Amino acid sequence: MLLAAHGVPLPTGTVVRECDASSLAKVLRQTKLKLPIVVKPVSQGSTIGVTIVRRRTQWKEALALAHRYDPEAMVESYIPGHEAAVSILGTTVEGPTVLPAIEIVAPDGFYDFSAKYQKGKTQYLCPAPFPPKVMRHISELARRTYEALECEGAARVDFRITSRGRPYVLEINTVPGMTETSLLPMAAAQAGIAYDALVERILQSALDRANRFAQVVPKE
Template identity: 35%
Template sequence: MTHVLILAGGLSHERDVSLRSGRRVADVLAKVDVEAHVADADGSLLERLAQTEPDVVWPVLHGASGEDGAIRDVLGSLGFRYVGSTPESCRLTWDKPVAKTLVQRAGVRTPRGVALPHDTFRELGAGAVLDAISSSLTLPLVVKPARGGSALGLSVVHNAAQLPAAMVDAYAYGDIALLESFVEGTEVAVTVLEGEEGAPVALPAVEIVPDGGVYTYAARYTAGETEFFTPARLADEVSRAVAHAAITAYRALGHRHLSRIDLIVDPAGVPWFLEGNVAPGMTETSLVPMAVAASGREAGAVYHQLLTRALVDSER
């Protein structure tokens, strides 16, 4: 393998995080003698692809530009191999209500929720809709955009008076809001990798304890805002249940090579699926590098293995 092109940046709200992720991946690959260059997903990308003809493309684009499958559709149509899930898998995962349904059908619990388009919210009357939701979903609630990442637009609603503002925040990042029952428990993130033979392997879960109680955008990307425990402080049997739930979700959503599965473990030790991430953050404060380190693996060796998987895999 002589040339890897890392796609980072884009035009989403998560552009800065994506750029940090791209630089971090390139730095790690350089340590294992892999030539990697970072390119933005802009109007010059197709020309650059044609000129450089990279062996593998690694999209670390966050938000719609990198997680809705569109960029990967283009890469596939041009014949480029790339790290990560297929376009179909990306689309299923990007739509959180759809992902919840698929994972629940596979046997993993997920919080009860309602997906509410902005048009419906407006046409039926905000007050009447919020009253109906408040009566059917028990407070507290989690309100977030149905498509998006990095907790942008996410709020935890403890009383009905907070709900209108939470809806406004969610709609600022998309035209569909997802309202879910809040599950009390331990928040964990599980990185799932494909091993040399292609079977998914769950790395040690990372336990997330944000200072403010909610894992917001600032808590994710500001050093010192959140405390992490790797591996998570879970009983052995609960850790096994978490790993099983993560791999089940990975397979249900058709993920490939690498993804991160976010879960809540309730007081009874039962894992609940929150969402999947086909392009997880790879920055110095991101969860995937933490999980890799906790597993005893070297990041460079893991990333090199992912590139190898991309080289030998055809789309599936």
């Protein structure tokens, strides 16, 4: 995988297609995974269609739920520990601006749809109270992920961090939320960037990208 080639640690996993009625035993054998595992649609957001499978009896229902939203389901190891997010703002002359990390403390430890959008249900710690070494590490991994995928504009990299401080990148969201409970505006505010200024920076990044594209496309 591209991110792994850039030294970004990822959970062990595989993709199960809807047309492939793989048994749980087969998936566990091929990937050497052990329960609990995470089953989720390849292309979805807001934790829709995601199940933490802790018992074998949950497998078929979890896979069917993921396939309801995408013909491909990602099956990967569940990383116990802390949940965190690092947001990044568009490329400047100096490179991407990495914003303060946020630790997400969700009820029952599962940051699902209601935990994300029901105000007051989840606790957000910004800046995250991780040791300085961990903070530097996840900031660097977020930047590395952003640059490896050649992202532009605003993005958010989501992490799981073990009790020993080892981070794993779960995904990068290239269209991060901008609601009152969203993480990008929260991190920007911690960095001294007001909401209006944040929107202006995102729009300016898009305009700069459009101008660069216009310069390389030959006129008819």
